[in-house]
Amino acid sequence: MEYSATLIDHFRNPRNAGMMREPDGVGEGEYEQCMDLARFYLRVRDGRVEEARFQAYGCGPTLAACSAGTEVAAGAALEELAEIREARIEEAVGGLPAERRHAAAVVARALQAAARDAMTRREVH
Amino acid sequence: MCFRNVESESIVLGLDLKGIATSAGSACTSGSVEPSYVLVAMGLPLDWAMGSVRCSLGRSTTAEDIDYVIESVVPLAAKLRALSPVKA
Numbered sequence: 001m002e003y004s005a006t007l008i009d010h011f012r013n014p015r016n017a018g019m020m021r022e023p024d025g026v027g028e029g030e031y032e033q034c035m036d037l038a039r040f041y042l043r044v045r046d047g048r049v050e051e052a053r054f055q056a057y058g059c060g061p062t063l064a065a066c067s068a069g070t071e072v073a074a075g076a077a078l079e080e081l082a083e084i085r086e087a088r089i090e091e092a093v094g095g096l097p098a099e100r101r102h103a104a105a106v107v108a109r110a111l112q113a114a115a116r117d118a119m120t121r122r123e124v125h
Numbered sequence: 126m127c128f129r130n131v132e133s134e135s136i137v138l139g140l141d142l143k144g145i146a147t148s149a150g151s152a153c154t155s156g157s158v159e160p161s162y163v164l165v166a167m168g169l170p171l172d173w174a175m176g177s178v179r180c181s182l183g184r185s186t187t188a189e190d191i192d193y194v195i196e197s198v199v200p201l202a203a204k205l206r207a208l209s210p211v212k213a
Contacts, residue, residue, distance in 0.1 A: 017208050035132075035175060057131075057208075058135065059135055
């Protein structure tokens with residue numbers, strides 16, 4: 001299967017991998033058919049993502065998409081991230097083969113969930 | 126080889142990048158995943174079966190080849206497991 005050089009680079013050298021202590025928002029995305037799981041942690045300042053980190057179980061494209069997703073999330077407004085589309089994640093890894101598009105879906109869902117969680121916590125405090 | 130809580134496709138890709146051709150016991154295509162039915166029939170738990178990778182050896186395979194696979198796969202599996210939110 002052919003993958004983009006960007007995807008391979010993120011797979012080889014994942015950015016912002018690992019959990020975060022006391023995050024402002026946490027969200028997960030799952031693709032039940034192949035059990036892929038992505039979890040994102042967000043650090044938020046003034047309504048924007050200051051730092052995003054991830055943990056993931058899945059195929060290479062899902063791990064690479066998570067890494068790219070942390071870079072997409074950094075600097076984004078929470079409201080913007082809560083609506084992030086799969087296409088934005090796919091673009092960030094330089095494209096995905098049709099049978100691996102679920103990678104972008106899992107990451108988009110997880111980032112949306114993390115942003116919504118941060119927005120909810122903000123309203124509570 | 127089976128790697129608990131590591132997805133086989135990520136092992137296959139990581140080894141491929143090191144010039145080692147293997148195949149996954151699962152096929153993550155078009156929204157379906159099939160862990161090796163042989164391993165499942167043997168009673169292997171799903172968290173092991175999902176991380177199964179097939180290596181084929183032939184007459185031309187050398188001891189050095191096998192050493193290279195071991196040297197490559199052990200740190201790769203550890204790296205992927207460290208990324209995973211799923212812990213044993």
